[in-house]
Amino acid sequence: MGSGWGFYITLLLVYLGVDIIACLGLNIQLGLAGVMDFAFIIFQAIGAYVYAIFTLGPPNAGLGQGAGGQSYLWGTSLPFPLPYIMAMVAGAALAFFCAVVVLPRLRGDYEAMAFLVISLIATGIVTNQVGLFNGANGLYGIPQPFSGALNLPTLQYDWFYVGLTAVICLLVWLVTRRITTSPMGRLLRAVRENEQAARALGKDANRARVFAFLVGGALGGLSGGVLVAFITAWAPASWGYAETFVFITAIVVGGFGNDLGVLVGVLLVPVLFGELVRFLPSFGQASWVEAAQLMAYGLLTLLFLWFRPRGLIAERRRRYPAPADSLAPAVASSAAARIRARLGPAGRSR
C-alpha cells in the first residue's frame, strides 16, 4: 500500500470525525429541537476561520500582512486547546445571534428560508469583504497543533491527528448523549412534537430551542476547527450552502433525532456514498464530479424520504406509562398495575 493511500485514508478518517461532530450538532438542532437550520455550515465555517486567526498570528507580522501575504481582520497565536475552544465559542456565539433573530419570530417554512438566506449571504459577505478572512482566496498555511513539538513525518503526523480527532469525537459523543438523554433532551422532543402542549406545561419552548441551537452551533464551530487544523486552508468555496445539505442527507438517511442513526448516516453518506461517486468512471470535466455528487445526494434524500422517511435507524418512540390514578381504564390501569408490581408495596406513594 503506497503512502498515497495512507494520505487518502487519514484524510477520509478525519473527514469522518468532522462530519460526525457536525452531524451530531446539527441533529440536536434539526432532529431533537426541530429547528430547520439550513445555515448550519456557517457555524462550521466560522469555527474554521476563528481557529485559523487564533493560530496564524497577528496579520501585520512580517511583510506588512499576515503569514503568506494574507489579509484578515485580526489574529493571534494561542497554544493547543485554546483555538479549538475559541472555535466552539465563535460557533455558539454566531448560533446565538441567529437564534435570537430568527427563532422567536419565524416557524416552519419561513424559518427554513431565513436560515438558507443567512447561509447564502454569509458566503457573500466573507467573499466580498477581503479584509475579514482574505475573501475568496481564503486563509491558508494554518498551523497544526503539536506539529512543531512532535516533529513527525507528514503521514505519521496525519495518523496522530486521526487519533486526536477520535478523542474529540468521543468527547462530543459523550456530551451529546448526555444532552439527548437528559430532561433537556426530553423537553426538546416535546417542543418539537407539540410546542403548545409543552408551553401549557410551563416550559419555555423558545429558550429550549435557543439552547439547542447554541449547542449545535458550538459543535459546528468545533467541527470547523478540527477540519481546518488538518487541511490547513479554508475558503468560501469550502462552505457553500449545499454542504449543509450533505449533513442533512446524512441525518435523513441515518434517522433523524437519533444519535446512533446519525453515526450510521455519516458513515454511509458523506464517507462511503460520497466517495463512491468520486470513483465512478471519470467523465467530462473535473467539476462534474462535484455536480454528480450533489445530484446523487439530492436523489438519495428523495428516495429515503419516500421509502424510509424515518431513516435506517428510526428514533425510538418514547412511551411513558399513564399515571396510576388516570381515568383511562384498560391500558392505563394495566400499566399502573405493572408499575405497582415493579415498585412493590414500599414504592407505593399512597
Add this chain to the structure above:
Amino acid sequence: MNPFIQYVGFGIVTAAILAIAAVGFTLQYAVTNVLNLAYGAIMTIGALAAYTVNQAGASIWLALVAGGASSAVVSVALSRGVFEPFKRRGLHMFGMVIVTIALGLFISNALLIVAGSNPFSYNAQAGGTYHFLGMIFTGQQLAVIGIALVAMVAVRVILQWTKLGRAMRATAADENLARACGINTQLVKDAAWLLSGALCGIAGVVLGLSVSGWTVSTSDGLLITVVAAAIVGGIGQPYGAILGALLLGIATSLVGGFFNPSYTDITAFTILVLFLVFRPTGLLSGVVRRRDVVV
C-alpha cells in the same frame, strides 16, 4: 446627470426582474403551501429553453413565451409528480422543504452537467438608449421593465377580477373551507403552479437579458434576493412581493452605486434582518398567518 437618479434607474430594472420572480414565488407558496426552493433551478430551465428557441432563430419575444411555458409545464409536472405524492404520503416535520431543496440540487447540477458552465447570452436587438426623467435606459432594460409591468398587471387582473383568481385567493386563505364551498382546489393549485411557473420562467429569461452573460447558476444566485423580497413583502402576499422587490432592488442599487458593488448582498441581508426583527410579517401584513410545519 444626477448619479442618484441613475442608480434609482438601475434599481428599477433590478426590481422589475425581482418582482416577476418574487410574485411567482410568493403566489406559489400562498396557494399550494409548498415552499419551493427548487424555484431557482426551474428559472434556469426556462432560461435555457428560451435560449434554445432563440438560437434556433426565433425572436426574443417568442423565446420569452417558450421560457415561460416550459417553466410552467415543468412546475406542474413537479407538483403532480413529486410534491403532491410526497404530501399525500404524509411527510414528517421539515420533510417538504428538504424535498424541494433536494430536487433543486438535483436539477441544477444535472443542468450544469448538460449545459456546462460557459456563459450564454440571448440574440436580441440592443436598441438605442432612452432618457426618461433623468434616467438612462437601454432598450433591453426598458423591455425588461415593460415585461414586468405587463406581468404584474396580468397577475392583478387574474387574481382580482377572474373566477380563477378568486378561487386562488380562497384556497390560499383556507383550503378546506374553499373545498367545502365547492372549489376544485386541486385544479386551482394546478393553475397556480402554471401561473407561478410561467412567472418563474419569464423571470429567468429577463434575468438573462439584463446581464451580458448568464450561466446555469445565475438564477440560483438571484434566488437569495427573490426569497428576501418575498419575506420583506409579507408572507404569501403578491402585492407585498412587488413592494419588497422595489425596496430591495433600489436599495441594493443605491448602496452598490454609491459605496461598493460588493455591498449589494450585505444590503439585502441587512434589510432582511431588520424586517425579521422589527416586522417579521412583512410590509403588507393585514392578517398574521403562522403557517405550521407541513406534517
